[in-house]
Amino acid sequence: MPDATDHRTATSDLEAVLASLAYLLTRSQEHERQTARAGITAARSDVYLLRALAETQGASRVGDLAARLLVKSSHVTRQIDRLQSQQLVERTPDAADRRARQVELTAEGRALLGRLKQANITGLTAALDGIPESDVAATVSVLRHLVERYVHGVRATALAEDDADPTREDPPGA
Helix, strand or coil: CCCHHHHHHHHHHHHHHHHHHHHHHCCHHHHHHHHHHHCCCCCHHHHHHHHHHHHHCCCEEHHHHHHHHCCCHHHHHHHHHHHHHCCCEEEEEECCEEEEEEEEECHHHHHHHHHHHHHHHHHHHHHCCCCCHHHHHHHHHHHHHHHHHHHHHHHHHHHHHHHHCCCCCCCCCC
16 A cells, blocks of 8 residues: 555656656747647747637637636737737627627637647657557546646635735736
8 A cells, every 4th residue: 555655756756757748848949840830830828828719619708718827817818919910819799798808719720729739649649659548548637637636726826815915916817
């Protein structure tokens, strides 16, 4: 039966692997290579915003996107301006609140994400060669759980900081 020391060692090993993976996945040169293979020029943060929009499967408000991405609404607004100028997203009136606008992917934005996803899958397929499908599925399950818990913790910390500092502008979800 594993003890606390074994758990700490496994957690330490996981932290090291995740740090290495994060480094490899977020290198600017690698992003540029991947996007070039897909025939696109979007910045990394723009790709994350496009993915967030795709996951909502419809229109989203800026504040909801900012909360999802754990950034300020003003940052998302600037990204949307940039993406709209490239015809990757469009702003539409919010049916529930005429003062508000929603953002959604255009056909060009969906096509861009499709090309990028295919380029990423090609790279992952090569990296995962020889690894049993059951191991890949177990890894996906654990990483999804880890992301959910991590995001929950980040949001809880941000909310606690907002409660402690009422002068703080633009709380998550604003």
